[in-house]
Amino acid sequence: MPRRTQDHDxxxxxxxxxxxxxxxxxxxxxxxxxxxxxxxxxxxxxxxLSESFAKILRNQLWLLNCHISVxxxxxxxxxxxxxxRRLLMHKKExxxxxxxxxxxxxxxxxxxxxxxxxxxKVELAYCQGKTHGDKRETVRERESDLAIRRxxxx
Numbered sequence: 001m002p003r004r005t006q007d008h009d010x011x012x013x014x015x016x017x018x019x020x021x022x023x024x025x026x027x028x029x030x031x032x033x034x035x036x037x038x039x040x041x042x043x044x045x046x047x048x049l050s051e052s053f054a055k056i057l058r059n060q061l062w063l064l065n066c067h068i069s070v071x072x073x074x075x076x077x078x079x080x081x082x083x084x085r086r087l088l089m090h091k092k093e094x095x096x097x098x099x100x101x102x103x104x105x106x107x108x109x110x111x112x113x114x115x116x117x118x119x120x121k122v123e124l125a126y127c128q129g130k131t132h133g134d135k136r137e138t139v140r141e142r143e144s145d146l147a148i149r150r151x152x153x154x
């Protein structure tokens with residue numbers, strides 16, 4: 001029997017606002033502990049990452065305030081929409097991230113949920129906030145790059 005073909009786009013959800021509000025310093029890939037109905041909702045792309053963040057509690061990495069919609073076929077076995085979900089990383093990596101957060105400050109923001117070899121992964125980023133002036137500067141740079149590209153086409 002042939003295997004079902006997957007969608008061409010493995011990205012299930014992305015947090016575009018995070019790239020506007022934060023400077024991304026380092027990116028990490030980690031797994032996530034989900035229930036069955038959460039997996040179905042993720043595969044149907046019913047995820048919102050706009051206000052979510054990650055935190056280290058009791059030497060474990062947790063994803064907080066992530067909205068995964070209720071699965072329509074879940075019935076009484078459905079999950080809570082905004083529950084805390086454990087992120088899966090090696091202990092050494094978690095300790096390294098913890099030391100970085102303690103020294104430099106900053107925050108851990110999920111950038112995207114995606115599929116990798118049939119498993120749902122999270123791209124987590126260590127970020128520091130941008131000031132209002134920094135945001136304006138990135139908009140100016142983007143506009144100037146766009147103008148240069150248009151001029152090169154002509």
